[in-house]
Amino acid sequence: MEATLRKTGALLGKDLKDVARNPTMLVCCLLPVGFMLFYRYAFADSMGSEIGAEGLSLMLVSWSLLFTTTMVASMATLTALAEEKEKHTLRTLMLANVSAEQVLASRGLVTLAAIAVVDAACYLVIGQPLEGLPAFVAIGIVGSVPLVLLSLLLGLAARDQMSAGVLSMPVLILGIAPMFAQMVDGFSEAAAYLPTGGMNELGLLLAQGNLLTSDALVPLAVTLAWVAAAAVAFALLYKRLARDN
Amino acid sequence: MSPLLSMEDVSLSFKEKRVLDHLAFQVERGECFGFLGPSGAGKTTTIKLLTRQLVKDSGRITLFGRPIEHASNADYERIGVLSDTSALYERMSIEDNLRFYAKIRGVTGNNLPTLLERMNLADDRKTLVKNCSKGMRQRAALLAALVHGPELLFLDEPTSGLDPAARAEVHKMLRELNDAGTTVFLTTHDMAEAEDLCRRVGILDEGRLVACDAPEALRLRFAKNEVLMRLADGRVVRTSKDAAGASAVAEALASGGCLSIHSVEPNLEEVFLELTGREF
Numbered sequence: 001m002e003a004t005l006r007k008t009g010a011l012l013g014k015d016l017k018d019v020a021r022n023p024t025m026l027v028c029c030l031l032p033v034g035f036m037l038f039y040r041y042a043f044a045d046s047m048g049s050e051i052g053a054e055g056l057s058l059m060l061v062s063w064s065l066l067f068t069t070t071m072v073a074s075m076a077t078l079t080a081l082a083e084e085k086e087k088h089t090l091r092t093l094m095l096a097n098v099s100a101e102q103v104l105a106s107r108g109l110v111t112l113a114a115i116a117v118v119d120a121a122c123y124l125v126i127g128q129p130l131e132g133l134p135a136f137v138a139i140g141i142v143g144s145v146p147l148v149l150l151s152l153l154l155g156l157a158a159r160d161q162m163s164a165g166v167l168s169m170p171v172l173i174l175g176i177a178p179m180f181a182q183m184v185d186g187f188s189e190a191a192a193y194l195p196t197g198g199m200n201e202l203g204l205l206l207a208q209g210n211l212l213t214s215d216a217l218v219p220l221a222v223t224l225a226w227v228a229a230a231a232v233a234f235a236l237l238y239k240r241l242a243r244d245n
Numbered sequence: 246m247s248p249l250l251s252m253e254d255v256s257l258s259f260k261e262k263r264v265l266d267h268l269a270f271q272v273e274r275g276e277c278f279g280f281l282g283p284s285g286a287g288k289t290t291t292i293k294l295l296t297r298q299l300v301k302d303s304g305r306i307t308l309f310g311r312p313i314e315h316a317s318n319a320d321y322e323r324i325g326v327l328s329d330t331s332a333l334y335e336r337m338s339i340e341d342n343l344r345f346y347a348k349i350r351g352v353t354g355n356n357l358p359t360l361l362e363r364m365n366l367a368d369d370r371k372t373l374v375k376n377c378s379k380g381m382r383q384r385a386a387l388l389a390a391l392v393h394g395p396e397l398l399f400l401d402e403p404t405s406g407l408d409p410a411a412r413a414e415v416h417k418m419l420r421e422l423n424d425a426g427t428t429v430f431l432t433t434h435d436m437a438e439a440e441d442l443c444r445r446v447g448i449l450d451e452g453r454l455v456a457c458d459a460p461e462a463l464r465l466r467f468a469k470n471e472v473l474m475r476l477a478d479g480r481v482v483r484t485s486k487d488a489a490g491a492s493a494v495a496e497a498l499a500s501g502g503c504l505s506i507h508s509v510e511p512n513l514e515e516v517f518l519e520l521t522g523r524e525f
């Protein structure tokens with residue numbers, strides 16, 4: 001146990017520093033914040049007149065959560081793991097008696113930490129009331145778990161960064177699908193049941209001041225169901241992928 | 246005393262291809278054992294079996310006196326591995342990489358300045374790995390495998406890509422480690438390296454161990470029954486190691502015209518050719 005904590009701690013330190021050192025990862029963390037700045041200040045007038053101030057606020061809350069989760073999960077997890085495989089640093093770690101579980105735990109935790117920071121930055125940028133920040137970050141973290149677990153599995157399956165680019169497509173599509181829910185007739189209700197659908201709904205309820213009402217029960221259940229489903233899928237597929245790769 | 250590691254009748258196939266064929270050898274504690282053979286002979290595969298990267302089809306492998314299936318994580322903490330693909334993090338400096346591996350191994354890393362000095366990397370310790378030459382990367386990766394002072398060291402072609410000076414440094418360091426009690430299991434296709442470093446060598450060809458002995462013993466086993474004399478008149482005379490040869494040698498010595506006498510022994514490369522009938 002002591003060795004596991006020590007190794008995971010060392011990996012966490014290394015992976016956290018890598019978020020700042022790796023330009024690709026840094027850009028992917030800054031991009032959602034940049035988008036929110038852009039939408040809030042460059043598009044506010046034109047979009048605000050179309051959908052109203054409240055509509056704009058809800059849209060920015062929704063997009064903050066979805067952009068952050070998909071971009072950070074796919075980059076900080078999937079591409080980073082693929083890079084470790086491509087450059088043989090993952091095998092070198094394994095030969096230093098580090099287990100795949102320790103590597104994945106570290107990557108997963110760092111991704112969730114990065115998501116929390118980016119979510120908080122986005123929330124501040126879009127000008128939402130400060131008292132909602134902890135709840136917003138909590139929704140972002142819990143709602144991201146399914147996509148982070150999926151990205152970890154795809155990261156194990158990817159041979160290199162090139163194949164990680166292809167494999168990240170389902171993560172991106174699944175992750176941002178709720179953004180397009182309102183644009184496609186009949187998709188809105190279905191989108192609420194996608195992996196990030198529950199998180200999106202909870203974010204919207206928070207922005208409307210209805211998070212602590214019975215309306216939150218279904219999206220919360222959807223989110224937790226996806227977390228459980230992703231954890232089961234991860235447990236089933238992890239050993240096979242870890243061995244094959 | 247049981248050997249530190251052993252293989253008994255170990256075989257492994259990848260689909261139809263048999264890559265290790267009834268392999269059997271032992272490595273004693275404190276020994277420097279060389280595993281020789283051309284590319285594709287099965288050297289790296291053997292290291293992968295011994296370091297849990299692959300699982301054998303049949304046979305028995307023991308590590309620290311226990312079947313490898315029962316080797317614990319604590320056993321693997323006593324091992325250092327430099328594989329053919331060992332790599333450090335490119336966006337970190339050499340020193341940061343080594344400190345990271347020291348943390349992973351649960352050691353303080355107080356020995357890092359000495360190790361860096363020993364490998365001529367002290368001046369470059371702050372250099373990012375992505376800016377290092379291949380030789381620097383190889384030496385740094387070797388240090389990462391040594392940072393916790395392992396009892397058993399697996400080295401897969403540790404000097405490939407190194408210039409002669411760096412190669413000599415690595416050889417010197419390995420000799421010192423071995424003298425201090427570290428058991429070294431070394432694969433190489435460099436015969437001179439094996440002769441220089443190893444107490445015993447195993448010669449592998451197409452997954453089969455075709456010979457396993459001390460380099461000197463192997464050379465003697467395949468030595469030709471000849472003595473070579475260089476005479477003062479410039480002639481080189483080959484004579485057999487028997488009574489007739491003895492009288493020829495005595496005659497040359499008595500005449501005062503003999504400059505040198507050598508027995509004709511093959512080097513390891515010639516032993517390999519003799520054993521397998523092919524070239525490296």
